Amino acid sequence: MPAQEVRWSSMARSVSVVGGGVIGLSIAWRAARNGWSVKLYDPSIGSGASWVAGGMLAPLSEGWPGEESVLELGSASLDRWPEFGKELEAGAGVELFTSESSLTVALDGADAEDLRTIAEWVGAQGRELQILNRAEVRALEPMLGRGVRLGLLAVDELAVDNRLLLQALQRCAVDAGVELIGEAVHSLDRLDTDQIVVTAGIASPALWPGLPVRPVKGEILRLRSRPGVTPAPGRTIRGSVHGRPAYLVPRADGIVVGATQYESGNDTQVTVAGVRDLIADAEALMPAIGEYELRETSAGLRPMTPDNLPLIGRVSDRVVVATGHGRNGILLTPVTADATVALLEGSALVEAKAADPERFEKVAR
Known part of the structure; x- marks a missing residue:
């Protein structure tokens, strides 16, 4: 290196x-x-x-024009992850990877334009993202909501437990x-x-x-599958619902749903409003999410810089x-x-x- x-x-x-x-x-x-x-x-x-944490490794689909340094650092780490993860899996006898691609979806016209912007900009930086139409998204992940207009597929983005x-x-x-x-x-x-x-x-x-490090609160939900429920998506699903970023990350036993973001000092209490928004946003992406068991609610403090x-x-x-x-x-x-x-x-x-x-x-x- x-x-x-x-x-x-x-x-x-x-x-x-x-x-x-x-x-x-x-x-x-x-x-x-x-x-x-x-x-x-x-x-x-x-x-x-x-x-x-959700465990998403998604620097490409989260890219945005003007954030070249963020994309470069994230891409350099993403490129290291397959070898890094394999070494850990061999040393500890576990399976870390839960997803081998990510799909970001748009539920309205403005979000669809944002996805096109991201795809074009990331492509100009030498990394490939694929734009999918509504039918292609449904064929790839049929459990997603019918309100999805457009998708952005990142075949190189992973997720880990x-x-x-x-x-x-x-x-x-x-x-x-x-x-x-x-x-x-x-x-x-x-x-x-x-x-x-x-x-x-x-x-x-x-x-x-x-x-210059400050705490930023984030809440997540951990859902567990039950017999007969709609299967979890085969890849990480991301989207924006009413301006709030939302994601569904598959796990061996269910799905991680995230994540809220609050500037709230050192508060790590899980709020009713946070859980409500996470469930509502998850249902907008995957309507059958309500079939799952709500196994855990938790909040952590992310160390953020300016x-x-x-x-x-x-x-x-x-x-x-x-x-x-x-x-x-x-x-x-x-x-x-x-x-x-x-x-x-x-x-x-x-x-x-x-x-x-x-x-x-x-x-x-």
Whole structure:
């Protein structure tokens, strides 16, 4: 993978990773595999935003003109996912992938025009998306609502089971020699390793002041199939309903429905309004969704940045940050792991250049 050499270098080979979501676990695993002595600190591994996620890997169908850097980073990570996932599946003995394509649908004329815009722009960036008419959408996914006007098929976009991913990453990290320490870190000064990586999500600014990361609440539903119900779609289904983004992500035992988005501080309560909107939007996409068992409602706090790009970079000679992935933490896991390990070893991954935290003036080195 291409890397650009930078001046900083070190013989240091011990590192503390602070934060045990998918980002922290993947970095710890890859670093340990590269010969680093790794300690990972988290009082409750995998219980944050990584636990409450749909698992979509959809940088292409979410692309939009002017967001070239977001598309480039997401595409670089999507390209890494097949190999990354296969390594985890082999190491942990699980099946991670739940979908091998995604279909975004339009329910009105304005949304249909947006899909055409996305297809044209993404195509100009060298990636292919297919426009499907109403009949083609129905032939592909007959359980979708008759109000669908147009579809956008991304054959390269995948989806994974986020909870099995956390399980696999933890297993592979431990097998690689990572020491898991069930403690919270309130100050980086207490850590005794040569290097530190901050992957603490919304708690990252408390560890490195100035990081522009804020919590954004998201609610999801997990539905379980029942005997005789309409089968789940064979791929991830996305759409916009009354201006709200909605998605259905298949799982081995049902469907994940998401997701609301609120600027509500550290609130993780699931609201009646949130559940109502998610069910209504899911029914607009797939009318038979009401046949399923409502197994779980949950909410998490996504660590968002002002420009929707994560923060991946060195902020001091000892500290690297890898945080602020927002709603794309699962998607960006492989490229973030590669970029962070490269930084630890004195180089920089070209594909992650746009995520350098120095783009924000308040992030002091």
